[in-house]
Amino acid sequence: xxxxxxxxxxxxxxxxxxxxxxxxxxxxxxxxxxxxxxxxxxxxxxxxxxxxxxxxxxxxxxxxxxxxxxxxxxxxxxxxxxxxxxxxxxxxxxxxxxxxxxxxxxxxxxxxxxxxxxxxxxxxxxxxxxxxxxxxxxxxxxxxxxxxxxxxxxxxxxxxxxxxxxxxxxxxxxxxxxxxxxxxxxxxxxxxxxxxxxxxxxxxxxxxxxxxxxxxxxxxxxxxxxxxxxxxxxxxxxxxxxxxxxxxxxxxxxxxxxxxxxxxxxxxxxxxxxxxxxxxxxxxxxxxxxxxxxxxxxxxxxxxxxxxxxxxxxxxxxxxxxxxxxxxxxxxxxxxxxxxxxxxxxxxxxxxxxxxxxxxxxxxxxxxxxxxxxxxx
Amino acid sequence: xxxxxxxxxxxxxxxxxxxxxxxxxxxxxxxxxxxxxxxxxxxxxxxxxxxxxxxxxxxxxxxxxxxxxxxxxxxxxxxxxxxxxxxxxxxxxxxxxxxxxxxxxxxxxxxxxxxxxxxxxxxxxxxxxxxxxxxxxxxxxxxxxxxxxxxx
Amino acid sequence: xxxxxxxxxxxxxxxxxxxxxxxxxxxxxxxxxxxxxxxxxxxxxxxxxxxxxxxxxxxxxxxxxxxxxxxxxxxxxxxxxxxxxxxxxxxxxxxxxxxxxxxxxxxxxxxxxxxxxxxxxxxxxxxxxxxxxxxxxxxxxxxxxxxxxxxxx
Numbered sequence: 001x002x003x004x005x006x007x008x009x010x011x012x013x014x015x016x017x018x019x020x021x022x023x024x025x026x027x028x029x030x031x032x033x034x035x036x037x038x039x040x041x042x043x044x045x046x047x048x049x050x051x052x053x054x055x056x057x058x059x060x061x062x063x064x065x066x067x068x069x070x071x072x073x074x075x076x077x078x079x080x081x082x083x084x085x086x087x088x089x090x091x092x093x094x095x096x097x098x099x100x101x102x103x104x105x106x107x108x109x110x111x112x113x114x115x116x117x118x119x120x121x122x123x124x125x126x127x128x129x130x131x132x133x134x135x136x137x138x139x140x141x142x143x144x145x146x147x148x149x150x151x152x153x154x155x156x157x158x159x160x161x162x163x164x165x166x167x168x169x170x171x172x173x174x175x176x177x178x179x180x181x182x183x184x185x186x187x188x189x190x191x192x193x194x195x196x197x198x199x200x201x202x203x204x205x206x207x208x209x210x211x212x213x214x215x216x217x218x219x220x221x222x223x224x225x226x227x228x229x230x231x232x233x234x235x236x237x238x239x240x241x242x243x244x245x246x247x248x249x250x251x252x253x254x255x256x257x258x259x260x261x262x263x264x265x266x267x268x269x270x271x272x273x274x275x276x277x278x279x280x281x282x283x284x285x286x287x288x289x290x291x292x293x294x295x296x297x298x299x300x301x302x303x304x305x306x307x308x309x310x311x312x313x314x315x316x317x318x319x320x321x322x323x324x325x326x327x328x329x330x331x332x333x334x335x336x337x338x339x340x341x342x343x344x345x346x347x348x349x350x351x352x353x354x355x356x357x358x359x360x361x362x363x364x365x366x367x368x369x370x371x372x373x374x375x376x377x
Numbered sequence: 378x379x380x381x382x383x384x385x386x387x388x389x390x391x392x393x394x395x396x397x398x399x400x401x402x403x404x405x406x407x408x409x410x411x412x413x414x415x416x417x418x419x420x421x422x423x424x425x426x427x428x429x430x431x432x433x434x435x436x437x438x439x440x441x442x443x444x445x446x447x448x449x450x451x452x453x454x455x456x457x458x459x460x461x462x463x464x465x466x467x468x469x470x471x472x473x474x475x476x477x478x479x480x481x482x483x484x485x486x487x488x489x490x491x492x493x494x495x496x497x498x499x500x501x502x503x504x505x506x507x508x509x510x511x512x513x514x515x516x517x518x519x520x521x522x523x524x525x526x527x528x529x
Numbered sequence: 530x531x532x533x534x535x536x537x538x539x540x541x542x543x544x545x546x547x548x549x550x551x552x553x554x555x556x557x558x559x560x561x562x563x564x565x566x567x568x569x570x571x572x573x574x575x576x577x578x579x580x581x582x583x584x585x586x587x588x589x590x591x592x593x594x595x596x597x598x599x600x601x602x603x604x605x606x607x608x609x610x611x612x613x614x615x616x617x618x619x620x621x622x623x624x625x626x627x628x629x630x631x632x633x634x635x636x637x638x639x640x641x642x643x644x645x646x647x648x649x650x651x652x653x654x655x656x657x658x659x660x661x662x663x664x665x666x667x668x669x670x671x672x673x674x675x676x677x678x679x680x681x682x
Contacts, residue, residue, distance in 0.1 A: 057550035067591035242484035404539035
């Protein structure tokens with residue numbers, strides 16, 4: 001199998017207020033990504049569009065945006081999960097050998113809709129949704145309480161995650177949906193669904209992210225510093241709230257294990273992590289799931305400064321989902337941020353040979369996808 | 378070029394009502410709920426009792442058909458106090474919402490918790506179901522759960 | 530012989546697509562196009578690379594993948610490229626009168642414009658039919674200045 005690399009990328013400004021219309025934002029971002037890879041639209045073999053009908057307000061919504069995505073007269077396919085799933089699909093297309101250059105376009109705009117109401121539509125319609133109480137925050141709140149009660153976490157632990165990540169995000173010119181927020185501000189924010197407070201929940205964001213991938217020799221001819229996809233893993237859990245053990249994210253454990261196995265490395269080889277923590281409690285949970293801490297010990301990594309930007313294993317130096325979270329794009333943004341780091345293009349450089357990017361979708365991270373990226377082929 | 382402004386065009390989707398057929402398992406559950414009873418289903422292989430009932434056992438993947446009645450009393454497995462509505466807007470009055478493990482069941486049922494201050498709610502709280510005066514079509518037949526011994 | 534499986538009918542749980550949408554699009558393009566309607570003019574944008582003329586104006590040419598800045602004008606008459614006659618509303622309820630919707634290529638444009646056809650019977654419709662825009666008596670520079678299209682007689 002030929003190795004595949006990320007050879008170009010672009011992100012729009014990810015902000016809570018409108019920068020431009022959806023079409024324009026996608027068009028601009030795609031053009032920037034093509035420029036970054038040194039190619040033109042004609043060079044593209046395949047485009048994977050990652051959007052969601054419920055976020056866009058159209059069915060089969062990517063047919064509307066595909067012109068702006070540069071997919072006119074191209075072999076295009078659609079993914080309705082996270083942008084990182086779309087990246088997995090693009091990699092598979094390249095590995096199949098029929099395509100040499102693939103582009104992934106992932107986007108959503110909170111200013112077009114109501115994100116929490118849209119995600120609430122993933123609740124079981126014949127029972128759970130009939131109560132008209134829960135949305136994604138409500139379900140995540142169940143997960144937070146189960147995890148916190150079992151391992152003795154407090155609100156403080158969650159607030160520290162927000163403080164770290166938004167502090168990092170302030171350095172990132174793209175992450176503009178939430179400014180640097182102190183622990184005190186988080187604890188003073190109004191409750192959303194207890195134990196979660198408003199500032200522990202991802203901010204409503206408009207954002208586009210584009211990544212261009214190429215296989216083997218083509219990647220090397222296009223790009224001085226290709227970022228190689230070393231391993232991929234994805235997995236999902238049962239839907240039913242009563243069934244899941246909400247004190248751990250089993251599908252993230254499986255996804256990470258699959259990715260590490262494919263890459264032939266382990267957690268100790270990872271120098272940088274970008275994970276999609278839509279809710280603050282999910283950061284320590286995901287770190288445990290990936291194998292970086294024992295169950296319940298994820299918060300220690302934060303408290304001991306290990307996951308700070310200057311620490312031994314920085315997590316979300318880009319600001320993470322708590323600084324900017326355009327649903328559908330958020331996982332792809334994590335991969336692009338890892339790529340920026342591995343190429344030495346980030347505002348604050350972290351030296352790493354391997355980076356781990358993560359995306360999620362579904363209620364309380366029901367579905368997880370992990371990509372391991374590296375400098376060497 | 379002039380500075381770009383944006384015109385918002387509000388909801389112009391035609392109303393799209395959905396009618397989901399609840400299926401035989403929830404049909405039985407909702408029928409019994411309207412008669413102030415909770416019904417679950419037991420897996421013939423592992424013995425797990427699912428409330429509300431469904432077709433396949435999550436671990437054994439076998440079809441279940443052994444319906445059982447479970448009591449309307451139980452304990453609180455998990456809960457949240459909702460200060461926001463489904464679309465994220467602030468609620469005037471917070472709602473306590475939880476997952477309740479009924480006696481005899483192995484899974485949790487969702488329901489509102491009333492009759493106790495939000496600060497006083499704890500996992501493990503003993504609860505009893507309070508049914509609606511007039512039964513509804515689906516979940517409305519269950520009014521809420523109240524701390525056990527309190528009555529309606 | 531196998532007995533046919535009995536069909537089980539169960540109750541319906543009601544719900545709806547319950548999200549409020551607020552789509553945004555650039556007003557500088559729309560404003561310019563709509564303002565010209567006051568003078569009974571249809572403005573368009575032209576791709577300087579392939580020469581395609583888009584009316585209503587597009588901000589981009591999808592084929593050439595470039596932004597468009599060149600404005601031009603097209604006639605307020607043209608031909609029907611395609612049409613359809615609706616006898617029912619979106620809900621499925623029958624309409625009091627059939628509604629004709631057509632894709633019209635205005636003279637000078639490459640792209641087609643979607644518009645209702647009025648004062649024309651379904652039997653009179655055919656592809657290639659010449660049509661012209663109906664204009665409101667009092668025009669204010671709003672979309673409602675266009676009062677449908679009708680067949681040239």
